[in-house]
Amino acid sequence: MYSRILKTATYYLIPVLLLFSVFILLRGHYKPGGGFVGGLIASIAFVMHSFANSVEKTIRLLRHHPFKLxxxxxxxxxxxxxxxxxLGQPVMTGLWYNEPVPIIxxxxxxxxxxxxxxxxxxxVTLTILFTISQSTK
Known part of the structure; x- marks a missing residue:
């Protein structure tokens, strides 16, 4: 199914979603959010691209199959x-750099x-969804 509206909306929404996912990732080690939620938001951007174009074009956009991630x-x-x-400390002990980095x-x-x-x-998300999408063809 081809939709010019979806394709145009995707063109503008993907960068916004990816930027928002990075914001959520960076916010996560201080406040709620983090890697899991940010990863889901980024996956949504690529799934939307695959809806508007195709799974094959999205994999080409990623340059590698998501399984390699x-x-x-x-x-x-x-x-x-x-x-x-x-450093002689227990596993998963927080190690911090002393100076704050701008923006991060x-x-x-x-x-x-x-x-x-x-x-x-x-x-994981893109591998599962792309595998299901490709197997139903």
Whole structure:
């Protein structure tokens, strides 16, 4: 089904949704939000693109199949969780950089854990939805 209205709306909404998902990701280690919710919002943007165009064009836009994002997200989260062990602290202890970074604020291991979850959620969500979409054709 081709819809010029959906295609035009998608053209404007995808950047807004992706920017909002990054905002939610960065807000998450201080307030509610974070990697899971931000990843779902980013996934919605790509699902909307696949509705307006096709799954194949969305995968080309991503440049890689979303399945490849899953191990990347797991590795980033795992490394941020076990990094305190190398400093003699318990697993998942928050490590923080002393100086705030403009726009982002304080950078710590919680942000990297959220980033891993963000990447993982995008990979899992898009893999499931694209697999279902491609198998029903």
């Amino acid at each position: 899953i191990p990347v997200g797991l590795i980033v989260s795992f490394v941020s969780a076990v990094a305190p062990l190398f 604020g304080m950078i710590g291991s919680a942000l990297f854990f959220d980033l891993g979850v963000y990447i993982l959620v995008i990979g």
